Amino acid sequence: MRKWLTFLLALVLLAFLHEGTHALVAGFFGEYDAFHVHPYGFEVTFNTPVEQRAGMQWAWISGMSNAVTILLGYVLLTLRKPLGSLRNLWAKGTFYYLTFAALLVDALNLSVGPFLYGGDANGIAVGLGVNRLVIQLVFLVVFLVNHELLARELLPAYGVESDHPLLRPWLPSSR
Numbered sequence: 001m002r003k004w005l006t007f008l009l010a011l012v013l014l015a016f017l018h019e020g021t022h023a024l025v026a027g028f029f030g031e032y033d034a035f036h037v038h039p040y041g042f043e044v045t046f047n048t049p050v051e052q053r054a055g056m057q058w059a060w061i062s063g064m065s066n067a068v069t070i071l072l073g074y075v076l077l078t079l080r081k082p083l084g085s086l087r088n089l090w091a092k093g094t095f096y097y098l099t100f101a102a103l104l105v106d107a108l109n110l111s112v113g114p115f116l117y118g119g120d121a122n123g124i125a126v127g128l129g130v131n132r133l134v135i136q137l138v139f140l141v142v143f144l145v146n147h148e149l150l151a152r153e154l155l156p157a158y159g160v161e162s163d164h165p166l167l168r169p170w171l172p173s174s175r
Contacts, residue, residue, distance in 0.1 A: 006093030059127025073102030
């Protein structure tokens with residue numbers, strides 16, 4: 001039960017950070033409308049309708065939340081040894097799942113998510129004036145790099161062993 005609760009806590013923290021960053025950046029640009037809490041998560045709505053959005057501000061509004069969460073993943077990964085040796089199992093589990101999710105969720109959201117539901121990649125592409133597939137390709141590379149970091153660095157630091165192909169390194173080791 002503790003594993004599920006720490007997993008859910010980590011996801012709620014990550015979602016709150018992600019959507020909270022959208023709200024803060026949108027507020028800076030005068031685009032914040034409302035913060036909604038749904039049974040499936042949080043959502044920020046903006047003043048300008050999707051079809052009328054243009055300009056670099058949308059790259060900031062859409063992309064900063066992803067950058068913040070992925071950067072959090074790198075910070076927590078850097079702290080993996082002290083966090084992985086915590087005696088408090090609630091804190092240890094929460095930091096493990098938070099690092100795991102921060103490294104993978106937004107990279108997956110920006111690379112694969114647009115094929116299913118649009119999302120932040122569209123706003124980043126509109127803001128930068130590039131094709132959405134460019135954003136997706138960049139974040140697919142980020143996802144693959146982060147997967148390797150997770151498999152090679154995070155899991156061992158927390159004593160996690162798995163033969164599951166999604167939790168194993170995909171690239172050959174140079175060691």
